[in-house]
Amino acid sequence: MATCIVSNEPTINPMVAVVSESEGTIEIVPHDVAEIVIVRHGETTWNASGRIQGQLESELNEVGWKQAEAIADRLGKELKPTAVYSSDLKRAKDTAEMIAKKCHCHEVIVVPELKERHVGSLQGFVWGEIQEKVPEAYHAFFSSEKDLEIPGGGESFNQLCERSVAALEEIASRHKGERVIVVTHGGVLRAIYMAITREPTAGKVLNASINVLHLSEKKWAFKSWSDVAHLNEVGFLQRGFNGDSLQQ
Template sequence: MSVKIILVRHGQTEWNRIERFRGRYDIPLNQTGLDQATRTGMKISKKWKPTAIYSSPMGRALETAKKIGEFCDLPVVPCDGLNDIDYGEWQGLTPEDVNKRWPDLLKVWYEIPEMAYIPEGESLTQVKERAMSTIRELCEKHPDSTIVLVSHTVVNRMILLSILGAGKDHFWRIHQDPCAINIFEQNHTFYNVVCWNDTCHLDV
């Protein structure tokens, strides 16, 4: 059994542009993000033939996935396992805001993120466990197929680190730009990474 997974980060939002902790806040794509989603849909439809599209239930991810679905003539299935990290009490705040209330914890987040426990939020371990459980379930559901998953930077990073066998301490070494395309394949019990953080389609 071989499954090709096209893992996409959603397009740009205003909170990406000015940098706020987004998490479960439902922020729409801005115009740049909509344009990025369109270009991503064009690229995927021309190069691959996916049989299913799954997305985080957050609006910014669903908007991106629906643009891809328009070009691929496929519906989008919301998937809770692809939802963004729950930033708890940090959601909606800028790093400067967080630093005023939790300076020590913010330092941990940026320096040793695997040890960060965000108040009322999720840890990276929790994100990894639910995301990889979702990957396994979807691969079993779509054997010998190509599927598209649209998610968020934290979730995508944890998926990529997991399939590479790298620790959570490498979290900040993985880049995920808006509408980046990552491709990996499941071959029986292991994964092969084909590419990550590909944004060439956005430069057209």
């Protein structure tokens, strides 16, 4: 399976500004652009303990709920979204529901294709123990072969990339000239970023970060990446999600 490549455009392009309401100007999304605000869910109990979630469930912890509230407060002051979408995993849905309430959206639209990567036998283990306890899955996860599935029922990086990109394309097709919010996971964000920019790493993908993507036809470009300015008073895990090293 070929590596997922979305566009031949430069990595991060200049974008049409969307100015906040507090500055006294009208916010506009160009008529041929879908603006997708992609949010990583708030911190969970497993995030805090360094345990690998994958598609297993883990609840938002106290910090995670505060982060979700901080995201909601910020997005509630910006251009009103037409819709709020979410992964079907609870940590994402809980974050999305708080955002939707603050943004006066009546429902959260659940999209299963936005769920976290299934990482097979790695799920449930602490990052620091996987090389010894599940070596085959460890090597598959960190392999440069992007079409290698992770033992134990896991997805390849390309499979994750293709379903994530397809989900965003479908959402974008419904919302030209509009802003929407999508709440998803660190692995999904990493895959989307690497597919669009063709960079070998996405760096740290932080809990409760805001990432703004513009989609026009088949051209994709990030307006902002891993923005956590709204978390200054709440705090966040500095190690974030980084599938390119063991600094989890």
